[in-house]
Amino acid sequence: MRFSVLLLVLLALAGCQYRGAKSKDYARPLPPGRNALEAVSADELPELTIATAGREQLREGIRRSLAYLASGTATKTYANGVAGFTREQIVASLTELDRILATAASDGELNDRIKAKFRAWRSVGCDDRGTVLFTGYYTPILPASRTQTAEYRWPLYRRPADLVRTGDPQSAAVTISLRKKADGSTEAYPERSVIEESGMLKGLEIFWLADPFDAYLVQVQGSARLRLADGSGGAGGNLVEIGYDGTNGHPYRSIGPELVKDGKIPGGRLSFSTMLGHFRAHPEDVPIYTRRNPRYVFFREVGGGPFGSIGQKVAGDISIATDKSIFPPGAPVLVETRMIVPPGVDPTNYAALRLDQDTGGAIRAPGRCDLYMGEGETNATRAGAQYAEGKMYYLILRD
Numbered sequence: 001m002r003f004s005v006l007l008l009v010l011l012a013l014a015g016c017q018y019r020g021a022k023s024k025d026y027a028r029p030l031p032p033g034r035n036a037l038e039a040v041s042a043d044e045l046p047e048l049t050i051a052t053a054g055r056e057q058l059r060e061g062i063r064r065s066l067a068y069l070a071s072g073t074a075t076k077t078y079a080n081g082v083a084g085f086t087r088e089q090i091v092a093s094l095t096e097l098d099r100i101l102a103t104a105a106s107d108g109e110l111n112d113r114i115k116a117k118f119r120a121w122r123s124v125g126c127d128d129r130g131t132v133l134f135t136g137y138y139t140p141i142l143p144a145s146r147t148q149t150a151e152y153r154w155p156l157y158r159r160p161a162d163l164v165r166t167g168d169p170q171s172a173a174v175t176i177s178l179r180k181k182a183d184g185s186t187e188a189y190p191e192r193s194v195i196e197e198s199g200m201l202k203g204l205e206i207f208w209l210a211d212p213f214d215a216y217l218v219q220v221q222g223s224a225r226l227r228l229a230d231g232s233g234g235a236g237g238n239l240v241e242i243g244y245d246g247t248n249g250h251p252y253r254s255i256g257p258e259l260v261k262d263g264k265i266p267g268g269r270l271s272f273s274t275m276l277g278h279f280r281a282h283p284e285d286v287p288i289y290t291r292r293n294p295r296y297v298f299f300r301e302v303g304g305g306p307f308g309s310i311g312q313k314v315a316g317d318i319s320i321a322t323d324k325s326i327f328p329p330g331a332p333v334l335v336e337t338r339m340i341v342p343p344g345v346d347p348t349n350y351a352a353l354r355l356d357q358d359t360g361g362a363i364r365a366p367g368r369c370d371l372y373m374g375e376g377e378t379n380a381t382r383a384g385a386q387y388a389e390g391k392m393y394y395l396i397l398r399d
Contacts, residue, residue: 024127024131024133024367025126025367026126026131026132026133026365026368027126027365027367027368028127028367029364030326030365030366034124035083035124036123036124036323036326036327036366037083037122037123037124037327037394039121039122040120040121040122040393042114042115042116042118042119042120044120044393045111045114045120045334046336047111047351048107048110048111048114048334048351048352049107050101050107050110050352050353055101055102057315057317057318058101058353058355059098059101059102060318061318061319061355062094062097062332062355063098064312064313064357065090065094065310065312065330065331065355066091066094066095066330067312068310068311068312068330068357069087069090069091069094069330071311073310073311074087074310074330075087077324078328082324082326083121083327083328083394085328085331089397090330090331092397093118093332093395093396093397094330094331094332096397097114097118097332097353097395100113100114100117114395117397117398118395118396118398119395119396119397119398120334120393120395121393121394121395121396122391122392122393122394123327123366123367123369123391123392123393124366125366125391126365126366126368130391130392131367131389132337132366132367132368132389132390132392133367133368133369133387133388133389134335134337134369134371134387134388134389134390135368135371135383135386135387136370136371136372136373136382136383136384136385136386137221137321137370137371137372137373137383138316138372138374138376138379138380138383139221139223139224139225139305139306139375139376139379140217140218140221140224140225140375140380141224141225141226141227141239141375141376141377142211142214142218142225142226142227143209143210143226143227143229144207144208144210144226144227144228144240145207145228145229145230146208146228146230147208148208151210151229152208152210152229153208153210154209154210154211154214154215155201155205155206155207155208155209155215156207156208156209156215156218156242156299157201157204157205157206157298157299158205158206158245158299158300159245159246159298159300160201163189163246163248163298164186165246188249188250189249189250189296191248191294192250192290192291192293192294192295192296193291193294195296196287196291197291206242206299206300207226207240207242207299211283212279212283212286212290213276213279213280213283213286213290216286216290218242218299219297222243222244222297223242223244223299223302223305223306223307224241225239225241225306225375226239226240226241226242227239228240241301241302241303241304241305241306242299242300242302243299243301243302243305243307244298244299245298245300246297246298247295247296247297247298248294248295248296250296251294251295252293252295253292253293253294253295254293255275255289255290255292256270256275258289258292259275259278259289264285308321308358308359308372309321309324309329309358310329310330310357310358314357314358315372315374316372316373316374316375316379317352317373317374318354318372319354319355319357319358319372320333320335320354320355320356320358320370320371320372321359321369321372322356322358322359322368322369322370322392323359323364323365323366323368324356324359325364327356328356328394329356329357330355330356330357331356332353332354332355332356332395333355333356333392333393333394333395334352334354334393334395335350335351335352335354335369335390335391335392336349336350336351336390336391336392336393337350337388337390338350338388338389338390339386339388340386354371356394358370369392371383373386
């Protein structure tokens with residue numbers, strides 16, 4: 001499984017008071033036995049405006065979702081249904097939505113046909129009233145080298161041979177990472193601090209980066225595009241891609257609250273920008289704080305991505321990341337929130353069709369959704385600014 005994780009996970013999603021938001025537990029788990037989706041009237045759906053280019057991008061995304069749903073992985077994931085829906089229902093829903101996008105003569109007709117053809121299933125959210133926190137994520141493009149130099153000194157590592165995983169890494173099931181010892185028994189894999197301080201991964205370096213916090217951010221994101229200084233990217237020129245290839249099995253711990261607790265950043269000013277500014281000005285603090293997060297991520301070189309958790313390429317302003325253990329992978333979703341772009345400008349109302357094609361380490365609740373913005377610095381700014389409540393509706397074809 002390859003996935004990307006939002007940058008705002010650095011700030012501790014449950015700690016939304018740092019961003020001036022209302023105090024809500026957006027990460028509240030779904031209660032046992034509860035469905036994450038509830039049927040609501042299609043009249044509740046917001047009106048959509050989609051340009052021709054946007055329709056084509058959505059149709060391409062639908063083709064990718066359908067490719068996933070035709071796979072053995074999807075058959076296994078949907079064996080007992082997800083959120084009460086079968087794989088066949090999701091395929092039928094995507095197929096009909098594609099037909100509507102291709103043939104609706106106007107936005108008005110598109111909206112009317114969606115409401116006539118589909119039932120709306122709204123996420124119960126963090127409060128059983130449908131409230132969902134929408135944040136953003138992106139794929140960074142960072143300078144890197146295949147070899148260590150005076151400039152490129154901070155490594156990213158391949159998955160070590162002694163890391164073993166139980167469960168199905170291609171499904172929504174929980175996967176446990178362990179360390180296999182010489183006698184064949186297993187133990188918990190070491191935490192980040194032990195890995196970094198011991199040098200136990202020496203020789204497994206896959207790429208080297210020029211900034212220690214960039215190397216940490218790639219681990220938070222779970223994937224990246226790298227611009228190689230020596231032009232050794234092969235067919236891709238000087239650009240290569242790396243994707244997630246496992247973790248040490250420890251839980252993620254946000255470092256943003258740690259900076260606030262130690263007085264490095266005032267609580268009311270904590271943001272990705274202020275965190276980045278602090279570490280750029282004080283690089284000596286990077287290992288002090290990143291080692292408080294025990295989770296460590298390993299990588300492999302990939303091509304054709306970036307990829308989402310369903311094994312298909314994600315697309316900016318098309319793909320979303322949700323908890324795939326409670327929401328149907330690959331399904332069409334109508335999201336309604338506020339888009340905070342550009343930073344400093346009043347938020348604008350946002351309603352759009354999206355496709356549920358990814359997940360993330362912090363996306364583990366019905367009250368969380370992550371909007372994929374795209375690649376590069378412009379989309380990094382968009383992703384870092386996005387933080388707003390809204391609602392999320394899955395579109396399932398009527399019987």
